[in-house]
Amino acid sequence: MAFEGLTERLQNAIGKLRKKGKISEADVREVMREIRLALLEADVNFQVVKDFVKTVRTRAIGAEVLESLTPAQQIVKIVNDELTKVMGEEAVELNKSDKIPTIIMMVGLQGAGKTTTLGKLALKLKNEKNARPLMIAADIYRPAAIDQLEILGKSIDVPVFSMGTDVSPVEIVRKGLELAAEKKNDYVLIDTAGRLQIDELLMDELAQIKTLAQPDEILLTVDAMTGQNAVEVAKGFNEQLDVTGVVLTKLDGDTRGGAALSIRSVTGKPIKFIGQGEKMTDLDVFYPDRMSSRILGMGDMLTLIEKAQQDFDEKKAQQMQEKMRENSFDFNDFIDQMEQVQKMGPMEDIIKMIPGMANNPAIKNLKVNPKDIDHLKAVVYSMTNEERENPDLFNPSRRRRIAAGSGRPIHEVNRMIKQFNEMKKMMGKVSKGNFEGMEGMFGNGLSGKLAKMSMNSMARKNKKRKLKRLKNKKRRK
Amino acid sequence: MGFFDKLKHVFSGQEEEKQTVEEQKYEKGLEKSRKTFGDKLNELFANFRSVDEEFFEELEEKLIEADVGFETAVKISEELQEEVKLRNVKDKKDVSNAIIEKLVSLYEAEGTTEDNSLHFAQNGPTVFLFVGVNGVGKTTTIGKLAHRYQQEGKKVLLAAADTFRAGAIEQLVEWGRRVNVEVVRKPERSDPAAVVFDAVQKAKSEDYDILLVDTAGRLQNKVNLMNELGKIARVITRELPDAPQEVLLALDATTGQNALTQAKQFKDVTNVTGIVLTKLDGTAKGGIVLAIRNELHLPVKLVGLGEKMDDLRDFEPVEFVYGLFNGLVEAPKEEN
Numbered sequence: 001m002a003f004e005g006l007t008e009r010l011q012n013a014i015g016k017l018r019k020k021g022k023i024s025e026a027d028v029r030e031v032m033r034e035i036r037l038a039l040l041e042a043d044v045n046f047q048v049v050k051d052f053v054k055t056v057r058t059r060a061i062g063a064e065v066l067e068s069l070t071p072a073q074q075i076v077k078i079v080n081d082e083l084t085k086v087m088g089e090e091a092v093e094l095n096k097s098d099k100i101p102t103i104i105m106m107v108g109l110q111g112a113g114k115t116t117t118l119g120k121l122a123l124k125l126k127n128e129k130n131a132r133p134l135m136i137a138a139d140i141y142r143p144a145a146i147d148q149l150e151i152l153g154k155s156i157d158v159p160v161f162s163m164g165t166d167v168s169p170v171e172i173v174r175k176g177l178e179l180a181a182e183k184k185n186d187y188v189l190i191d192t193a194g195r196l197q198i199d200e201l202l203m204d205e206l207a208q209i210k211t212l213a214q215p216d217e218i219l220l221t222v223d224a225m226t227g228q229n230a231v232e233v234a235k236g237f238n239e240q241l242d243v244t245g246v247v248l249t250k251l252d253g254d255t256r257g258g259a260a261l262s263i264r265s266v267t268g269k270p271i272k273f274i275g276q277g278e279k280m281t282d283l284d285v286f287y288p289d290r291m292s293s294r295i296l297g298m299g300d301m302l303t304l305i306e307k308a309q310q311d312f313d314e315k316k317a318q319q320m321q322e323k324m325r326e327n328s329f330d331f332n333d334f335i336d337q338m339e340q341v342q343k344m345g346p347m348e349d350i351i352k353m354i355p356g357m358a359n360n361p362a363i364k365n366l367k368v369n370p371k372d373i374d375h376l377k378a379v380v381y382s383m384t385n386e387e388r389e390n391p392d393l394f395n396p397s398r399r400r401r402i403a404a405g406s407g408r409p410i411h412e413v414n415r416m417i418k419q420f421n422e423m424k425k426m427m428g429k430v431s432k433g434n435f436e437g438m439e440g441m442f443g444n445g446l447s448g449k450l451a452k453m454s455m456n457s458m459a460r461k462n463k464k465r466k467l468k469r470l471k472n473k474k475r476r477k
Numbered sequence: 478m479g480f481f482d483k484l485k486h487v488f489s490g491q492e493e494e495k496q497t498v499e500e501q502k503y504e505k506g507l508e509k510s511r512k513t514f515g516d517k518l519n520e521l522f523a524n525f526r527s528v529d530e531e532f533f534e535e536l537e538e539k540l541i542e543a544d545v546g547f548e549t550a551v552k553i554s555e556e557l558q559e560e561v562k563l564r565n566v567k568d569k570k571d572v573s574n575a576i577i578e579k580l581v582s583l584y585e586a587e588g589t590t591e592d593n594s595l596h597f598a599q600n601g602p603t604v605f606l607f608v609g610v611n612g613v614g615k616t617t618t619i620g621k622l623a624h625r626y627q628q629e630g631k632k633v634l635l636a637a638a639d640t641f642r643a644g645a646i647e648q649l650v651e652w653g654r655r656v657n658v659e660v661v662r663k664p665e666r667s668d669p670a671a672v673v674f675d676a677v678q679k680a681k682s683e684d685y686d687i688l689l690v691d692t693a694g695r696l697q698n699k700v701n702l703m704n705e706l707g708k709i710a711r712v713i714t715r716e717l718p719d720a721p722q723e724v725l726l727a728l729d730a731t732t733g734q735n736a737l738t739q740a741k742q743f744k745d746v747t748n749v750t751g752i753v754l755t756k757l758d759g760t761a762k763g764g765i766v767l768a769i770r771n772e773l774h775l776p777v778k779l780v781g782l783g784e785k786m787d788d789l790r791d792f793e794p795v796e797f798v799y800g801l802f803n804g805l806v807e808a809p810k811e812e813n
């Protein structure tokens with residue numbers, strides 16, 4: 001997941017400071033060097049790094065840090081503030097036209113992920129806004145680009161307008177818009193061919209499409225793995241087309257994603273979405289504040305919770321809560337929960353959203369094989385109903401039988417039963433509102449504290465949102 | 478003759494007659510690369526009157542900006558700092574030469590045993606497997622390469638083993654149609670290893686010279702997808718013990734530090750033998766080539782310099798470095 005390396009380096013640099021009660025200017029300078037290297041290593045553009053470090057240094061050398069009792073925390077706070085400032089304070093919504101259709105145009109380099117993102121966006125609009133989008137295939141250059149969009153369109157059930165590869169893209173867009181007007185589509189999404197920002201001919205073509213379509217939104221699609229070049233790309237497209245927003249793709253890789261910082265600070269245009277996977281639903285709204293907490297190892301509980309809310313079956317969750325309260329959590333529930341978690345996405349991504357986990361060394365290189373959960377399930381499936389409901393039954397002979405039945409080694413069965421018991425214990429605590437037992441889980445010291453802070457604020461925010469939701473519900477009735 | 482000397486000779490025009498079409502292509506494709514990298518360094522020298530700490534910090538930034546890789550940049554800067562101290566260099570020109578010498582020797586040190594050529598089977602079909610993350614240009618590279626071998630009169634077969642991405646099979650089939658080469662395909666979502674198996678069988682039984690295998694783009698941290706790739710490689714080796722002759726990792730030249738992780742992870746799963754550096758015409762910096770040498774120890778074998786069918790070139794280290802440092806190295810006559 002993005003930004004881990006950054007988190008780690010910053011934590012290290014600041015960790016050194018923490019041991020000191022009072023810090024000097026020289027200490028600050030050293031931390032700044034670490035921050036600088038960390039950002040550079042993360043592919044943040046060097047000019048952006050320079051400016052960023054300068055701002056942080058000025059503030060850090062000012063009275064607020066040197067004389068404070070907790071200099072380390074002060075610096076974290078400054079870095080966090082400034083990062084958030086650079087990345088934008090709040091999530092920015094998609095522009096919407098006053099009258100239909102809202103026209104969205106995708107631009108970017110070759111292979112950035114324009115077509116895939118367009119499909120994802122269409123599906124998102126369809127699911128969340130009940131939209132009736134039309135996609136226009138205006139990439140006539142890359143072989144089979146139109147086929148790709150058509151296949152995507154079929155899979156998400158969104159119509160695609162295309163005229164083959166012999167017509168100019170401008171003409172295709174013109175006809176596509178006519179069709180949209182006729183069919184009263186409320187969103188029109190235009191896919192364009194990938195091109196270099198220095199290719200004058202092709203850039204001119206985009207300008208023509210822009211003049212014709214007057215899009216409400218021009219989204220620049222950028223590969224999150226892009227290096228120093230990201231700045232030039234963003235500048236080039238922005239100067240010629242005045243883009244309205246950015247989509248960062250392939251953020252589910254292990255890139256540190258410094259491009260996000262660079263692009264944002266060079267163009268000043270908001271990052272609106274991030275692509276985090278190959279499935280058509282893997283397009284998320286970009287929350288700058290969450291991203292900067294993630295950088296600092298404060299975790300991204302909000303995203304985690306939202307994911308859970310989206311994918312969890314409400315009824316099942318309620319039943320689960322009941323069970324937790326009664327402390328009657330058994331293996332059937334365990335399996336059920338595993339399945340719920342599996343639905344939320346790759347395990348390592350989920351774990352890293354938990355506060356303090358992202359920079360936990362034990363988890364750093366964690367790769368959860370999705371098969372592992374299947375193995376756990378196999379073990380449970382080899383238990384009798386009685387055993388599943390009463391985990392105290394397990395004696396060595398039963399364990400051996402289960403191991404043979406599930407085809408897993410016996411130590412794995414033992415480990416799983418142990419894990420299950422611990423989980424059960426913890427569940428009892430959590431349901432009574434006691435988080436103490438979990439503190440150790442999130443690492444210690446700074447990250448632990450930060451984690452708790454963000455956990456608390458997360459809980460508060462969540463409550464607020466829930467109240468709001470309830471209110472809205474009533475109003476609707 | 479040392480590499481640096483050779484370079485100087487090239488610049489001094491002694492080998493001008495060798496300026497082939499090939500070289501011009503490089504020059505053109507790298508025009509942007511060269512301007513930025515050379516100019517930036519010159520700019521740096523112009524800005525500093527003396528060589529001090531700040532100078533080296535600046536140099537570090539310039540190198541990173543050129544995507545030479547974080548570690549390489551720090552390494553170069555540190556070594557230079559030592560050397561400048563040792564030799565007690567004050568003159569800017571000497572430093573400038575020392576820097577270029579350093580870069581070239583670094584580049585050369587890693588590259589002495591490097592093999593930039595593509596390998597073919599002694600007899601029977603040759604198999605090239607293409608791997609890489611999403612959107613780096615695997616399919617396009619295969620299309621261009623198929624065109625090249627077709628032109629050379631070889632019997633070429635393509636395997637559309639990207640059964641995952643929408644339209645990927647059609648993309649390869651379209652390339653096949655354009656360059657008039659046969660493509661082995663199965664419906665979308667079928668097992669890629671099965672496609673590869675069929676293709677290898679066909680290549681064997683129908684006496685093809687070269688089989689180019691396209692695979693789906695995958696991010697290197699996805700365990701399952703990487704395992705799938707391992708399976709594809711195993712299937713090829715099982716059917717043809719000496720194959721694949723080349724496993725080529727396609728890397729987007731605009732990728733930053735992540736390129737190094739990509740190479741490492743792909744190397745773990747399949748025995749990557751070389752790199753195809755794509756979209757090199759789009760990046761302002763060719764520095765990534767230095768990083769790849771120093772940190773990956775993988776030879777660059779092919780470079781993509783444009784969108785046209787014949788814009789795929791064999792990698793020529795000398796020409797590349799020539800392009801990169803042009804305008805920085807002065808003709809030897811003045812120096813000696």
